[in-house]
Amino acid sequence: MRLRHPASFLALTLALFVGAASASAQDTTTVPAPAPTPVIAVAGSLVAGVDISGMDAATALTTVNAAFAQQIMITIDTRVFKVRSSQLEAVYDTQTAVTDAVARTAGGNTPVAATYSETKLKDQVKRILRLSSDKGSVSEWVIRAKPMIQRGKAGSAPNGKLVEKQIRAAISQPLLRAQQAVIPLVIIDPAATLKQLxxxxxxxxxxxxxxxxxxxxxxxxxxxxxxxxxxxxxxxxxxxxxxxxxxxxxxxxxxxxSDWAKDxxxxxxxxxxxxxxxxxxxxxxxxxxxxxxxxxxxxxxxxxxxxxxxxxxxxxxxxxxxxxxxxxxx
The missing domain is CATH 2.40.440.10 (L,D-transpeptidase catalytic domain-like)
Known part of the structure; x- marks a missing residue:
């Protein structure tokens, strides 16, 4: 049989084809992709001692950062001295530690890599010793172009090595920041000797x-x-x-x-x-x-x-x- 209106037939066929294609495209775009299952830290997961069990990476990072944002508390006798991370020029790679911890298949503690200034740390130890001493002080170097010795005085003061040890421990272990053992005042030797200085x-x-x-x-x-x-x-x-x-x-x-050493x-x-x-x-x-x-x-x-x-x-x-x-x- 011969068609009288081939153009009309062609237009109708094309319309049906476009409509079907449109419906198909609409079907594929309206079906939502399944949401990715968040990776959750397994039970017993710790980052620098901070428990992140059951947390996703974002929540864990916020929790760990909050722990590292706390000030370090050093108790001398009955007085408390505070040290901020900024005073030590401390930087903590919490992102890497949290990423590694969340990816673990078994619980455990993931340490946080930290960098800080040794010079600034020693400055904070000196500050605490100066403020906490009971009229007594150890002899110490005054660091300048021509170094000199500031002579100590008889009396009581905390053990500077213990102060330094507590600060170092709290840098990498934020759970120690709120409280560590009380450091007592002791009778000090003010002698300016090579062994002392x-x-x-x-x-x-x-x-x-x-x-x-x-x-x-x-x-x-x-x-x-x-x-x-x-x-x-x-x-x-x-x-x-x-x-x-x-x-x-x-x-x-x-x-x-550096550029000079690149090759x-x-x-x-x-x-x-x-x-x-x-x-x-x-x-x-x-x-x-x-x-x-x-x-x-x-x-x-x-x-x-x-x-x-x-x-x-x-x-x-x-x-x-x-x-x-x-x-x-x-």
Whole structure:
């Protein structure tokens, strides 16, 4: 049979096809996708001691951050002293710890990586000792370009090492922040001796010299002096107060995250190692004191920020100081 109106038939067919396609598309867009099942921390999940059992990642992160936001309370006798994270320049990687903890298939404690300034921590210890002492004080270094000793006085004071220990513990364990053991006042020894005070390192950029200060007859005295190289004009050695936080014999040299070292490879211990045979690293700015095979650079502005020394000089200094030794650069 011959159709009289082929155009009308074609239009009708096309309309039906478009309508069906539209209905099909509408069907697929109106069906909601199933909501993802939130990942929940299993029973017994802890982050730095904070219980996050049954929490999703967002709730757990809020809970952990709140714990780390608390101030650190240090109780001396009957008085309470507060330390804020900002006073320590502390930074906590809670996000990574929570992510790892929520993903665990069995309970357990996930620690939180924390960084802070050793120098600022020691400043807080000194503050607490000064404010809590009962007319008594230990002798202490006054860190400046030419260090001096502030003589102590007979009386009572808390044990500074206990104060420091409690602050360090509370940095990584927030549940300790509200309360730890009471630190009593004890009779103190105000003597200004090397055993009591240790050494101080003073770096003079202008003279390109390192001086090692020690208590001698109760007064500060430069007992050793070393010729050094400091940062080149394009890589100046920073000024300020620092603390020795790492000491390594026969260290590896690992390229820093800087443009000048981007094509460099790690260097194992040995005669060509840029750090010589000793590394004494500071608490910030990725710098420190170290030996150098390039002895011809000493006495000049030649390094990428570190303080270079003759290899025997670095070994001598290394043998005398400890982690915790204060450094002043001026």
């Amino acid at each position: 240790g050494y101080v390192i003073a770096v003079s950029k202008g003279e390109r010299l390192v001086r090692l200060y020690a208590p001698v007859a109760g007064k500060a005295k430069a007992v050793l002096k070393f010729k050094v190289a400091v940062g080149a004009p394009s890589f100046p050695t920073p000024s300020g107060k620092f603390t020795i936080v790492i000491m390594e014999k026969d260290p590896w040299w690992n390229p820093p995250d 460099s490879e790690p260097v194992p211990p040995g005669p060509g190692n840029p750090l010589g045979t000793r590394w004494m690293g500071f608490d910030r700015d990725d710098i420190g004191l170290h030996g150098t095979p390039d002895s011809g650079s000493l006495g000049s502005y030649a390094s990428h920020g570190c303080i270079r020394m003759f290899i025997p000089s670095a070994e001598k200094l290394y043998s005398l100081i400890d982690v915790g030794t204060p450094v002043v650069i001026f």
